[in-house]
Amino acid sequence: MEQQLQQLKNEALEAIASASDVKSLNDVRVKYLGKKGPITDLLKGMGKLPAEDRPKMGALVNEVRGEVTAELESRMAALEEEAVTRKLEAESIDVTLPGTPVKTGTHHPLTRIIEEIEDFFISMGYEVAEGPEVEKDYYNFEALNLPKGHPARDMQDSFYITEDVLLRTHTSPVQARTMEAKEGKSFKIICPGKVYRRDNDDATHSHQFTQIEGLVVGENIRMSDLKGTLDRFAKKMFGEDREIRLRPSYFPFTEPSVEMDISCFKCGGSGCNVCKKTGWIEILGAGMVHPNVLRMGGYDPEVHSGFAFGMGPERIAMLKYGIEDIRHFYTDDLRFIGQFRRAEG
Amino acid sequence: MKVSLNWLSEYVDIEGVEPAELAEKITRSGIEVDAVDNRSEGLKNIVVGHVLECNQHPQADKLNICVVDVGEEEPSQIICGAPNVAAGQKVIVARPGARLPGGMKIKKAKLRGEESHGMICSLQELGFDGKVVPKAYASGIYVLPEESRPGQDALGLLGLNDTVLELDLTPNRSDALSMLGVAYETAAILSKEVTLPETAHDEAAVPASDLLGLRIESPEANPLYAAKVVRNVTVGESPEWLKARLMAAGVRPHNNIVDITNYVLMEYGQPLHAFDYDRLGTKEIAVRHAAKGEVIETLDGTERSLEPHHLVITNGREPVAIAGVMGGANSEVHDGTTTVVIEAAYFSPASVRKTSRELGLRSDASTRFEKGVDPNRVVEAGERAAALMAELAGGEVLSGTVLFDELDKEPKRVAVSPDFINERLGMKIPFEEMEEILKRLKFPYEAVNGQFIIDAPTRRVDITIPEDIVEEIARLYGYDEIPATLPVTESIPGGLSPYQEKRRTVRRYLEGAGLYQAITYSLTSESESQKFALETAPVTRLLMPMSEDRSTLRQSLLPHLLAAVTYNTARQTSSVALYEVGSVFLGEGEDGLPTEVEHVAGAITGDWSGGGWQEGHKQVDFYSVKGVVEELAAKLGLSENLSFRKGEMDGLHPGRTADVLLNGQQVGVIGQLHPSEQKARDLKETIVFELNLQRLLNEDTEPLLYTPVPKFPSISRDIALVVPKAVEAATLENTIRANAGSMLKEVRIFDVYEGERMEEGMKSIAFSLTYLDPERTLTDEEVTEAHNRIVAALEAEGAQTRN
Structure with a gap:
């Protein structure tokens, strides 16, 4: 066994x-x-x-x-x-095969620029003010020191609806309306929005475009405050090593008026095709609020002063991203918009 | 404004300042220099030639063989094709080795068998704009004055050894529409003095008033009129230097009399006009408003019909000029003119602007009158023209001026304190530096009690208020000197309003859901303006549209959004998902403006998901887009407030359109494009939505509060129903909810079937119901009871349950 x-x-x-x-x-x-x-x-x-x-x-x-x-x-x-x-x-699988597509859309490049600008100024204590795109002649022109017959009205041929109503030619009427609404109080705003001018659409003109303007009103607001604000803005938007310079200019609603150039972000100032060999790129117009504008907005220019600035997001986007034709912004080609999906920096 | 530096140096010392440096200084201190044009750049070896012989080329009808003395021992043979070349002329010769604009190089050449040693040039070939070349030489070579010396440098003779600055003037700086104005600006920048032009001249004993009477009937529109009379002039070509300056300034030379008026216009910024005294036909100038329908033929040969508010210069009977705008043909200076009346006047800016606009006639004169000429230089400019006519046209100036003068010539007084200036600028410019700047500007001032009392010169119409002085001081002190500070204000928190915040949420969400943001035009055609409108109201139409396609403000975002979809699909992008946030414009509100309502719309075609290698493609359909809208409502906390019902809209599929309701009121629409609409727009199946965003964002929502996560298990039961196809899911769901009691937490449809396995006209629809009591574990019995109640209610409404 x-x-x-x-x-x-x-x-x-x-x-x-x-x-x-x-x-x-x-x-x-x-x-x-x-x-x-x-x-x-x-x-x-x-x-x-x-x-x-x-x-x-x-x-x-x-x-x-x-x-x-x-x-x-x-x-x-x-x-x-x-x-x-x-x-x-x-x-085991072929890990080199592409992943399942995730379908997301993206914002328009102008929105990207506008939000970037909004966010910078919000961080500096600004509110975002908006207003109607169809405006009264009063807010679009008269309240901004552009009475009927003013020569500077030539600068902006407008789309009128009646003798007294037009498509706003700039976002400045929002400034006039805000001054009325704030009833003499200090404030800081920026006003983004669509504006319209009588232009034939071509590579550099569009009958509809966007603007973003800023306005600060308070006691003892100085031109140096404007310069400091714009300097911070330029550095935020175009890089910490940007320098700015102010050049005298003319706008009916500011006095003194200036244009702001930044040192070229492509060549750093040595001269290239972006800055047209000057080393500087014109970015925006600005100035100290004209006493007539303050007065019409209900502020005493003896007590209050302010500064204002305005710029075109199209221009900034064109410079920043090297876009050559303004019409791209309004044809909504996905091959164009789709390029603005990624983060920068 | 084109500024010749040669010419400018007559009035201000710019010796030793490089043109580029001067341009930079002018730009940095106030007037933008657009271009610095070195006129001799690229030009070389261009001399005066004397045409000794000129014979027709034996082989070519249109060519001439010229023998030209170019200052060498031997004359050169040059072939010339210009129709006006002739023996005896002094001409411009580009010698072999010469350079012309655009890099063109002149070489010895053979033309039809004949040698040519260079080229006889037209002004255009030297870079002159054809518009400024004197008419006599416009289509041929230019002929130089008799006294020119063969071999002499022709560039100097033609004033080409010069740099022209092109100024881009802002509307306020009309003072710089003159050489003198630019001279004052330059003098202020460089701390120099200004030398004024020579106005002294001999006078004949005869007083001008013997020959001419003057009557001003509209002193408001014409507060100053000065007339000089010059006799015995010889009309002819102007000297070369004068023609060269005019051409540099962009003005075409005509004859010495007209050229002198234009020269003084450019020099002083004061428009002048020269009448042929004999052609006036009367011994009088009378200025009045036109009669309705009165006609004048202007210098450009056009007959113009006038209105009663147009100001005219007359000979006492009929118009001889439109005041400040353009002269009449009937009194024009011509080759045989011997006596000239020089008009120097001040016409009111508003009157000239209106007239020139209405007649569509803008001239160098009207541009300056519109902006206001310097009241204190009107008469002086007339004297200057008279002096030049005496000097250059051999004229005899009659004594005195025929004058009407009610013009206020007082300078504007502006008081401003240095403290105010420094406060506004945020600077500490010393008092003495400010004084120094006022002196450089040639602004007369007094310092009284620490204030500057400034009499702003009348040439600077833009200086009227203290802030203007702030700018003058700052721009000449240098904007670079301003420090960079930040405003010290009450600390108000910045930020977006809740509305703006939520709008960003909507955008981000839609982008996350796969839609791309579009921005389209607000203006459309009137016929498209109300298409797809959720709500129509009278349209807002432009008074003067540029085209019918951009004539009317939109009442829906969809037409342009669909156009953008078509644009993309026509370019091989077959799957397109676009959304837009923008305003529509409805009717007319109380304030006379249309009511602007912010909408959000979307248009989607092609694949909704898939597109990889793994699975198939899922085409977008009504439900994909409805899902987007439902989740949008969820993101805004409005799920409970939103509902849908079968809808109808022109352009949408009648069986696949839903109204979107907020608290029972319509706020939007979702639908598939009608097949005929799709075809018309060259689209495949496309789903759209449009919502009144403003209503959604302004809707108050409950505060966001946490609900405890359930501690007890839920119980699920399914119900499968067979109902006629026409029965809507929402009706069944309502019945379920109405009969379920408080334990029912969720109703979810998990299957819908209409097909061959169903009886004709019927569909099956399956619900999954979830019951929950947050306080305790539910018993099977109570759930069964609720469930049976629901089933009974559904069956009572005619639904069959199936297992």
């Missing part, structure tokens, strides 16, 4: 070793260790043995069963690991 047991053990170990997968190994388990298996049979047959042989044989059978079980388990673990490895191998 001992011999029989030894042979059984050898058979079982051989079967374990040759089982190639979990299923056949399970078959081996059932065959040798199952309730109807030979080892169980042997145990059942113990009753027929003489009593003195039983403990020895019992221990022997248990030893064989323990050995077979241990071998089976270790083989099982190995096969399971093998199975996982095979599964992983089978599941």
Whole structure:
């Protein structure tokens, strides 16, 4: 019987070793260790043995069963690991295939510029003021020191709707309206919006475009405050190493009036095609609010003063991104807008 | 304004200042210099030639073989094609090796077998604008004065050894529309003096008033009129220097008399007019308003019909000039003129502007009168012209001036304190420096009690208030000197309004959802202006549109947005998703302005998702876009307030259009374009939406408060229903909600089927219902009870339940 047991053990170990997968190994388990298996049979047959042989044989059978079980388990673990490895191998993919497209849109480049400007001035304590695109002649011109017949009205040929109503030619009427609404209190605003002028659309003209203007009114607002504000703005918008310069100019609603140039962000001032070899790029117009404008807005120019500035987001976008034709902003070609989806900096 | 530096140096010393440096200084202190034109740049080896012989080329009808003395021992043979070349002329010769504008190089050449040693030049070939070349030489070579010496440098003779600065003047600086004005500006910048032109001349004993009477009937429009009479003039070509200066200034020379008036116009900024005394036909000048329909033929040969508010100069009977705008043909100076009347006058800016606008006639004269000429230089300019006519046309100036003068010539007095100037600028410019600047500007002033009392010169019509002086001081002191500070004001927090904040949320959301932001034009054609409008009102139309396509303000964003979609699909972008936030313009509000309402609209065609290599493409459909709108409402906290119902709109598919309602009132529309609309716009299936954004953003919402996350499990039950196709899901959902009781948390439709497995005219629709009590675990029994109630209610309404 001992011999029989030894042979059984050898058979079982051989079967374990040759089982190639979990299923056949399970078959081996059932065959040798199952309730109807030979080892169980042997145990059942113990009753027929003489009593003195039983403990020895019992221990022997248990030893064989323990050995077979241990071998089976270790083989099982190995096969399971093998199975996982095979599964992983089978599941491997080509990671160089492109990912599933995520469809997102993007904002218009003008919105990008306008929001950037808004956010800068908001951080400096400004509110964002808006107003109607169809305006009264009074707010568009008269309240801004441009009475009927003023020569500077030539500068902006307008779309009139009636004699007294027109499409605003600049966002300045928002300034006039804000002064009225603030009733003599100090304030800082910027006014972004669409404006309209009687121009034929071409590479540099558009009958509809955008503007963003700023206005600060308070006691003892100085021209140096305007310069400091614009200097911070230029650095934020065009880079920390930008310098600004002011040149005298003329706007009916400011006195003194200036134009602001920044040192060229492309060549740094040495002269290139962006700055037309001058080293400077004209960015905006500005000035100290004209006393007539303050007066019409309900402020006493003896007590209050202010500064104002205005710029064209189209121009800034064209300079910043190297866009050559203003009409791109209004044809809404996805091949154009889509280029402004990424962050800068 | 074109400023010849040669000419400018007559009045102010600019010796030693490089043109580019001067241009920079002028620009930095107030007047933008647009261009610095070195007129001899690129010109070389161009001399005076004397045409000794001129014979027709044997091989070419239009060519001449000229023998030209160019100052060398041997004359040169030059072939010339100009029709006006002739023996005896002094001409401009570009010698072999010469350079002409545009890099053209002159070489020896053979023309039809004949050698040519150079080229006889026209002024255009030297870079002159054809518009300023005297008419006699406009289509041929230029002929130099008899006394020119062969071989002499022709550039100097033609005034080309000069630099011209092109000034871009702002409307306030009309003083710089004259050489003298620019001289004052330059003198202020360089701290120099100004030398005034010579006005002295001999006078004949005869008083001008013997020959001419003067009557001014409209002194408001013409407060000053000065007439000088010059006899015995010889009309002819002006001397070369004068022609050269005029051409440099962009004025075409005519004859010495006209040229002198133009020269003084450019010099003083004072327009003058010369009448032929004999052609006046009367011994009188009378200035009055025109009679209605009165006609005058102006110098440009056009007959013009006048209105009663147009001011005219007459000979006492009929108009001989439109005051300040243009002279009449009937009294024009001509070759045979012997006696000239010089008009120097002040016409009111408003009157001239109106007249010149209405007649569509702008001239160098009207531009200056419109802006206001210097009252104190009107008479002086007349004297200057008389002096030049005596000198250059051999005229005899009659004594005295025929004068009417009621013009206020007082300078404007401006008082300003140095403190005010420094406060406004945020600077500390010393008093003495300010004084120095006023002196450089030649502004007469007194310092009284620490204040400057300034008599602003009348040439500077722009100086009227203290702030103007602030600017003068600052620009000459230098804007670079202003420090950079920040305003010290009450600390008001900046920021966006809640409305602006939410609008940004909407934009960001739509972009995240896959839509690109478009910006389109507000102006459209009248026929498109109300298309797709959620609400129509009388249209806002321009008085004078530039074209019908841009004549009317839009009442919907969709037409232009769809045009943008077509633009893209026509360029091989087949999937397009655009949105726009913008205003529509409705009717007329109380203040006379149209009501502007901010809308948001979208237009989507092509793929909505997919497009990769993995899965198929999902075309956009009504429900994709409805999903966008629903989530937009969720983002604004308005999910509960929003509902949808079957809608109708011209241009949209009648079976695939929904009205969007906010608290039961329409705020928008979603729909698929009508097939015929799609075809007309050359589009494939396209879904659009438009919402009254203003209403959505202005709607008050509940404060955002946290609801505890449920601690107890929810229970889900499904109901599958079979109903006639026409039954709307919303109706079924309403029934479910009305009968569910408070435990029902969510109703979700997870399947809809209409197809062959269904009975004709029926559809199946499956709901998943979620029940929850935040306070406890629900029992199966109570959920079953609620569920049965719902099923019973649905069946009562005719729905069949199915398993």
